[in-house]
Amino acid sequence: MARSAVAVPAELARRNNRVVRPQDAAGIYVQPRPELARLVRNGAVRKLTHGYYALVPGRHLGSPTWRPDLHSLALGIAQCDYGESGAALMGVGAARVLGAVPRAIAVTVVAVPKQRPPLETDYGRILFVRRTLDTLDLERADTELTQGWITTPEQTLLDLAARPTLGGLPPDAVTEALRALWPRTDAELLEELARTQRKAAALHRARHLVDVQGD
Incomplete structure (x- = not known):
């Protein structure tokens, strides 16, 4: 009861x-x-x-079985410490919120303005990556605990391809996420972000993985 x-x-x-x-x-x-x-x-x-x-x-309220979503609570924690404009879900965290990672994962990634060690919570592990948020392509998202910024499909795809091991997803899950994100991206924006962020190699890798694993 x-x-x-x-x-x-x-x-x-x-x-x-x-x-x-x-x-x-x-x-x-x-x-x-x-x-x-x-x-x-x-x-x-x-x-x-x-x-x-x-x-x-x-x-x-009153439900002992409710568990907060890891990605939502991670964004909320980062907002507490750096403000709403100083935190954004990225990498596997953004991919999960965008629906590109279909299964629940026990690690998430948040972009913040300062270097910070990982944080263990009762619901999973939060990895903090120092990024200048003004240089990232972001969009707004509603989560169960807060509203805030996450990286766009284009930015998320480039970040995953640039650092595929960040967050601990197995290679096939990273490829699956890239394939899910690819149809949602704008080709011109991808090229522009890859150029301005010096991620041409990441874009090439993403194209290769999507093409090789595609139907």
């Missing part, structure tokens, strides 16, 4: 980013850490890793 969940304060519930840190609740609670721990016990919040929590979406 599902436990009744205690609702979070309105000030937190109104946040665009449903990932919170104790300091984000400092203006609401005198002692935010114990209060967040209480909300975890009551089912209104999930602890993601040390110092980060996710507010359970309303439709899942």
Whole structure:
């Protein structure tokens, strides 16, 4: 039988980013850490890793089986630390959100402005890659925990081809993702990005893999 969940304060519930840190609740609670721990016990919040929590979406309140999506929580964590304009899902993370990786994976990748070690969460591993976001081709995406930036199909294809081992997907899964992304890309934009980002070799590799594995 599902436990009744205690609702979070309105000030937190109104946040665009449903990932919170104790300091984000400092203006609401005198002692935010114990209060967040209480909300975890009551089912209104999930602890993601040390110092980060996710507010359970309303439709899942009271459900002990709900698990936050790794890619969504990763974007939310990065937004907490670098702001909405300082984080973007990329690589396998963007590919998963774009539907190019059909199976759930336990690793995701986020572009951020600073070097940062990987972060282990209760729901998977987050890899942070230092990128200048202004140079990336991005688009907006809605996830279950936040709204934010992800790389476009063109940028995602180039990034996957440039660093196919980042995120630990097996080679056949990378090829599958490239094949899924290819029909959604604009040829002129691909060429332009490959030129300006010095990823001509990555574009050549992607073409080769798609053609070799194609029907």
